[in-house]
Amino acid sequence: MQVIERLAPLGHNCRPGINRRGFRGVTIHNTSNWSNGANALAHANLLRNGWKDVYTSWNYVVDKDYAVRCVPENEVAWCQGDGNGDGNMTTISIEICDNADGDIRKATDNAVELCADILRRNGITNVNGHLFQHNYWTGKDCPYDIRRGNPYDWGTFCNKVQQALNGGGEVVDQIIHAGSKVKFNGVFRIDDLILPCVKYPNGAVGCYATCYGKPIGVDDWLPSGPLSTCNADGSNANPNGILDTGGYWKCDKVFNVISTELPTRYTPNGVATLEADGVRFRVDCGPLLEV
Ligand SMILES: [Zn+2]
Incomplete structure (x- = not known):
């Protein structure tokens, strides 16, 4: 300013x-x-x-x-x-x-x-x-x-x-907006896979609709690159694991929020576009934790 x-x-x-x-x-x-x-x-x-x-x-x-x-x-x-x-x-x-x-x-x-x-x-x-x-x-x-x-x-x-x-830094208020940093909060089931991936350079996991609520949209997919396979309770996380339909994933990576599309004050209804390592994708704000 x-x-x-x-x-x-x-x-x-x-x-x-x-x-x-x-x-x-x-x-x-x-x-x-x-x-x-x-x-x-x-x-x-x-x-x-x-x-x-x-x-x-x-x-x-x-x-x-x-x-x-x-x-x-x-x-x-x-x-x-x-x-x-x-x-x-x-x-x-x-x-x-x-x-x-x-x-x-x-x-x-x-x-x-x-x-x-x-x-x-x-x-x-x-x-x-x-x-x-x-x-x-x-x-x-x-x-x-x-x-x-x-x-x-x-x-x-x-x-x-x-x-x-106190010396700067953004307050974490769980109101997600462009510029927020977020993580996926939880363990999610893999509903579907696109292989070989044509939409993202490092693979994709299908809509995770049944994990927590509505899917983002029929054409939205998560890049699998940053995801780890794990057990349903989050144990045995393996960043090199092979994703499979019906299996589970978690992700500790921090993503930058590029933009949001709906009033994210009222999460989980908002939608955010995230980016890490040059890969962008859209997700519900519901499972995101601002960090
Ligand atoms: Zn006034």
């Missing part, structure tokens, strides 16, 4: 130049501006033009690409809706863009990163008591998306900021 500065004009209502009164933390908002093009730079431009004399502003507005600083961190922005209260006077505000042509997950992840950076620079090592929803100050239904779990809920947001403060 790139942090850039497009400051609102000093001396106008949106940026009166009042010094912040101490630091309690960061307040999080969603713009709730779903129009195409309503990204961070568009909001920054709003404060420089049409809204410069409106008593509405923010320190930062973040989208999938940028964090744009509109009001310096040491100055008050009118974002929390509590007038001269602690929300406006002692917290730094971040607006997360939810424009339809943006990427709410990347934008929210960028806000996590920015949040952690602000807290760190203010000597905060534990998020407890230092992260606020706009809702906390006035009861407004904001951040609208996060309050609905889009792309994840408030608890997850706070955990991610804490994780970033």
Whole structure:
């Protein structure tokens, strides 16, 4: 994420130049501006033009690409809706863009990163008591998306900021998305085989429908390369074993999630495309464990 500065004009209502009164933390908002093009730079431009004399502003507005600083961190922005209260006077505000042509997950992840950076620079090592929803100050239904779990809920947001403060790394939340790392969680029966394999360079195992639920689709197959044969209870795993219909497999390999196709919050209904060693294939999210 790139942090850039497009400051609102000093001396106008949106940026009166009042010094912040101490630091309690960061307040999080969603713009709730779903129009195409309503990204961070568009909001920054709003404060420089049409809204410069409106008593509405923010320190930062973040989208999938940028964090744009509109009001310096040491100055008050009118974002929390509590007038001269602690929300406006002692917290730094971040607006997360939810424009339809943006990427709410990347934008929210960028806000996590920015949040952690602000807290760190203010000597905060534990998020407890230092992260606020706009809702906390006035009861407004904001951040609208996060309050609905889009792309994840408030608890997850706070955990991610804490994780970033702790030194980075993605929080494992079992919500599978592009970029997640996953393993197959369990032992699965081999229902069918394609041999010789024409679809994948290292062999294929047929739809594992009866193992746990619905098949992905009639044309979907798992590559057999990373799979080990094993007993029904997972014992005697053999990476060089010969797969056979009616036998069992398990797999300890970690796969990268390339993409997802259905709302994977509601696993096992989601479908993910996985990749390892250059082989891609589609699977249900149900048997996947995010690691
Ligand atoms: Zn808000």
